[in-house]
Amino acid sequence: xxxxxxxxxxxxxxxxxxxxxxxxxxxxxxxxxxxxxxxxxxxxxxxxxxxxxxxxxxxxxxxxxxxxxxxxxxxxxxxxxxxxxxxxxxxxxxxxxxxxxxxxxxxxxxxxxxxxxxxxxxxxxxxxxxxxxxxxxxxxxxxxxxxxxxxxxxxxxxxxxxxxxxxxxxxxxxxxxxxxxxxxxxxxxxxxxxxxxxxxxxxxxxxxxxxxxxxxxxxxxxxxxxxxxxxxxxxxxxxxxxxxxxxxxxxxxxxxxxxxxxxxxxxxxxxxxxxxxxxxxxxxxxxxxxxxxxxxxxxxxxxxxxxxxxxxxxxxxxxxxxxxxxxxxxxxxxxxxxxx
Amino acid sequence: xxxxxxxxxxxxxxxxxxxxxxxxxxxxxxxxxxxxxxxxxxxxxxxxxxxxxxxxxxxxxxxxxxxxxxxxxxxxxxxxxxxxxxxxxxxxxxxxxxxxxxxxxxxxxxxxxxxxxxxxxxxxxxxxxxxxxxxxxxxxxxxxxxxxxxxxxxxxxxxxxxxxxxxxxxxxxxxxxxxxxxxxxxxxxxxxxxxxxxxxxxxxxxxxxxxxxxxxxxxxxxxxxxxxxxxxxxxxxxxxxxxxxxxxxxxxxxxxxxxxxxxxxxxxxxxxxxxxxxxxxxxxxxxxxxxxxxxxxxxxxxxxxxxxxxxxxxxxxxxxxxxxxxxxxxxxxxxxxxxx
DNA sequence: CTGAAAGCGCTAACAT
DNA sequence: ATGTTAGCGCTTTCAG
Numbered sequence: 001x002x003x004x005x006x007x008x009x010x011x012x013x014x015x016x017x018x019x020x021x022x023x024x025x026x027x028x029x030x031x032x033x034x035x036x037x038x039x040x041x042x043x044x045x046x047x048x049x050x051x052x053x054x055x056x057x058x059x060x061x062x063x064x065x066x067x068x069x070x071x072x073x074x075x076x077x078x079x080x081x082x083x084x085x086x087x088x089x090x091x092x093x094x095x096x097x098x099x100x101x102x103x104x105x106x107x108x109x110x111x112x113x114x115x116x117x118x119x120x121x122x123x124x125x126x127x128x129x130x131x132x133x134x135x136x137x138x139x140x141x142x143x144x145x146x147x148x149x150x151x152x153x154x155x156x157x158x159x160x161x162x163x164x165x166x167x168x169x170x171x172x173x174x175x176x177x178x179x180x181x182x183x184x185x186x187x188x189x190x191x192x193x194x195x196x197x198x199x200x201x202x203x204x205x206x207x208x209x210x211x212x213x214x215x216x217x218x219x220x221x222x223x224x225x226x227x228x229x230x231x232x233x234x235x236x237x238x239x240x241x242x243x244x245x246x247x248x249x250x251x252x253x254x255x256x257x258x259x260x261x262x263x264x265x266x267x268x269x270x271x272x273x274x275x276x277x278x279x280x281x282x283x284x285x286x287x288x289x290x291x292x293x294x295x296x297x298x299x300x301x302x303x304x305x306x307x308x309x310x311x312x313x314x315x316x317x318x319x320x321x322x323x324x325x326x327x328x329x330x331x332x333x334x335x336x337x338x339x340x
Numbered sequence: 341x342x343x344x345x346x347x348x349x350x351x352x353x354x355x356x357x358x359x360x361x362x363x364x365x366x367x368x369x370x371x372x373x374x375x376x377x378x379x380x381x382x383x384x385x386x387x388x389x390x391x392x393x394x395x396x397x398x399x400x401x402x403x404x405x406x407x408x409x410x411x412x413x414x415x416x417x418x419x420x421x422x423x424x425x426x427x428x429x430x431x432x433x434x435x436x437x438x439x440x441x442x443x444x445x446x447x448x449x450x451x452x453x454x455x456x457x458x459x460x461x462x463x464x465x466x467x468x469x470x471x472x473x474x475x476x477x478x479x480x481x482x483x484x485x486x487x488x489x490x491x492x493x494x495x496x497x498x499x500x501x502x503x504x505x506x507x508x509x510x511x512x513x514x515x516x517x518x519x520x521x522x523x524x525x526x527x528x529x530x531x532x533x534x535x536x537x538x539x540x541x542x543x544x545x546x547x548x549x550x551x552x553x554x555x556x557x558x559x560x561x562x563x564x565x566x567x568x569x570x571x572x573x574x575x576x577x578x579x580x581x582x583x584x585x586x587x588x589x590x591x592x593x594x595x596x597x598x599x600x601x602x603x604x605x606x607x608x609x610x611x612x613x614x615x616x617x618x619x620x621x622x623x624x625x626x627x628x629x630x631x632x633x634x635x636x637x638x639x640x641x642x643x644x645x646x647x648x649x650x651x652x653x654x655x656x657x658x659x660x661x662x663x664x665x666x667x668x669x670x671x672x673x674x675x676x677x678x679x680x
Numbered sequence: 681c682t683g684a685a686a687g688c689g690c691t692a693a694c695a696t
Numbered sequence: 697a698t699g700t701t702a703g704c705g706c707t708t709t710c711a712g
Contacts, residue, residue, distance in 0.1 A: 008462060008486075008689095010688090010689055010690080011689070011690065012689080012690095020698070020699080021698065021699045021700075022689090022690080022691095022699090022700095023690095023691080023692080023698075023699060023700080023701090024697090024698060024699075025690095026689095026690065026691060026692085027691095027698090029690090030691085032692095034697065034698075035697070035698075036697060036698085039697085039698085053458060053459055053462040053463050054459075054463050054689090054690085055401075055462075055463060055465065055688085055689050055690070056463040056464050056465070057397060057400045057401045057406060057464075057465050057688085057689080057690095058401055058688070058689030058690045058691090058704090059689080059690060059691080060397045060690095060704090061395075061397045061398055061401050061688085061689080061690075061691095061704045061705070061706090062689075062690045062691045062692085062703080062704055063690080063691065063692095063704085064704070066397060082429070082433045083429060083430050083433035083434070083623075086426060086429070089422070089423060089426070089429035090423050093422045093423035094423070096448060096450070097450065100450050105447040105448075105464065106447065106448070107445040107446065107447060108436060108445075108446070110436070110437065110440050118391075118393060119393055119394075122348060122393040122395075123393050123394050123395065123396040124396050124397075124445065125395065125396070125397050146348075229623065229626070229627065257627045258627075260629075261626060261627060261629065261631075264629055283423075283569065284624060284627055286569070286601060287569065287597045287598075287601060287624055287627055287628055288627055288628055288629065289600075289601065289604055289628065289629045291601075348705095350704095350705055350706085351705070351706065352705080352706095360682075360683085361682065361683040361684075362683090362684095362705090362706080362707095363682075363683060363684080363685095363706095363707080363708080364681090364682060364683075365706095366705095366706060366707060366708085367682090367707095369706090370707085374681065374682075375681070375682075376681060376682090379681085379682085394705090394706085395704085395705050395706070397704085397705080397706095398688090398704070398705030398706045398707090399705080399706060399707080400688090400706095401688050401689070401690090401704085401705080401706075401707095402687080402688055402705075402706045402707045402708085403688085403706080403707065404688070
């Protein structure tokens with residue numbers, strides 16, 4: 001039974017007050033247009049008077065939909081990726097803003113095992129899911145088994161019929177490379193994350209390589225580092241040992257920011273000694289000094305589109321062609337001509 | 341009715357399979373110890389076999405509790421404060437991590453009107469609430485009316501019986517002032533947010549003033565700016581017009597970061613021309629150059645304590661004495677002796 | 681130790 | 697146009 005006596009007015013209470021059936025009340029709540037204007041007005045005023053608020057839980061149980069959507073971020077190494085990379089909170093803020101307009105609330109999944117994952121989506125009866133990065137086939141089996149609409153973000157290998165949204169990572173990498181090349185750099189390094197979590201960095205590297213190849217160059221050094229500030233910070237040590245490298249392209253801004261920070265501590269001046277270009281265009285790009293040149297992906301737009309697409313997916317409208325946003329180059333102050 | 345036929349096994353299904361009543365299944369699920377070991381074992385194995393997952397919605401309706409908690413951030417000027425200030429996402433990440441261990445999911449409130457607010461908490465049947473900053477009496481009336489356990493964060497004026505957690509803002513301000521004074525600064529400015537959203541900045545200013553007073557000084561300039569990067573950025577213009585000011589204490593790191601950024605663009609060198617000290621100790625403090633000297637509040641700890649206190653509050657254990665964390669000074673590179 | 685059954689608040693056939 | 701009623705899946709008295 002409920003916890004207390006009668007904490008809130010139910011449709012029964014208001015039905016009784018007006019002298020109609022609960023169904024009638026339900027109809028007007030849901031705009032079913034099965035009630036005369038007259039009784040509708042009475043019901044409405046009774047609802048207002050009695051401070052009626054719908055019980056979503058009851059609606060959920062009855063309708064079999066929770067009005068709850070879940071978002072899962074790539075779970076690298078048990079860390080709170082959500083706070084490791086501002087990208088996710090920027091995305092999330094915009095996603096939530098958009099989807100909450102449609103009556104959905106968002107919960108975040110902190111999932112370790114496929115069992116956890118299954119419990120999470122089914123026990124909450126999630127109406128939709130947004131998935132970032134890569135997941136095991138086992139996870140997908142679960143999602144598919146439960147028929148939960150989902151969209152993929154920053155995902156490749158489209159073996160599922162699902163809407164997906166990503167950006168043209170290769171193009172982005174190409175733009176970064178082109179920019180560095182036009183500046184006159186010959187020895188360019190790349191720092192990207194481990195492939196297990198996401199393939200976006202590989203694509204970005206491909207783009208860089210394509211630009212390099214056009215002018216007969218190739219990537220001078222490929223470093224793998226976690227997609228975190230510390231990942232970039234630590235990579236600086238390696239770069240310090242390679243004075244021939246005059247520019248570095250980081251697969252993520254947060255890595256570039258960490259790198260710049262440590263580079264400055266190591267007395268390598270940016271951009272004079274080393275040009276740095278990132279990827280994402282976090283707000284933090286303008287926090288740092290010099291401001292970070294980067295490949296911009298429109299994060300707010302991405303969040304909004306993710307919401308739109310998920311909304312559609314939940315209505316059964318799936319667009320299997322990945323929706324690909326075009327990144328752009330944003331030149332700030334962390335890149336310049338090489339010194340020599 | 342439900343949406344499809346029989347998407348998932350219910351306790352009825354597993355009861356039937358084992359040859360017991362649904363109640364028995366419910367008992368073992370909830371560890372009620374009313375079932376013999378023998379049937380318990382059978383039930384358990386049937387659950388595993390049939391892939392039983394509890395339906396939280398049904399539990400919620402039956403028990404009158406949702407296992408959902410809400411968090412509300414101060415709603416300044418219709419902006420996504422959540423992405424404006426990394427403080428909130430850092431807090432949230434840690435809060436969620438902690439509270440999700442106890443089976444709760446978290447939803448965020450984007451609330452404009454008291455009506456929205458009421459709908460939100462009651463329709464979802466939130467089990468608990470964490471409130472940041474200030475809210476209107478009207479909002480509190482609603483919360484109290486619905487008896488939703490809540491905790492206050494960064495809140496003063498304790499007219500309610502509620503657990504609250506905050507830091508010793510005045511002490512923090514004092515530490516900041518002391519640091520600047522010891523460095524030899526005489527003309528110190530303060531930049532804080534508008535009082536409507538939160539009183540923490542006023543307290544921080546009080547602390548600064550206390551330190552100043554000890555040595556016969558007073559605050560040279562008090563600027564009000566939104567607690568955002570842009571707020572700080574714009575404030576730099578004013579400071580530029582006051583060359584006599586050699587140091588500034590910002591009520592929030594994000595403001596300090598914006599200020600530093602613009603100051604550098606305006607050719608005022610930090611810390612040589614201007615010492616800057618912030619408050620919070622965001623991760624971004626180490627992103628920037630020079631790294632920001634700040635008053636550290638342990639954000640992860642705060643998130644964790646908020647979760648602990650809310651958990652307790654939901655059990656009826658309320659601690660009306662505000663839990664006050666002690667901030668500490670973290671000296672980095674944005675402060676130094678004044679030039680003259 | 682075990683089961684029957686009455687709710688929790690709402691929706692959606694199915695009558696009337 | 698409006699009402700009746702059977703669920704949705706689970707909890708929890710109350711009997712047996």
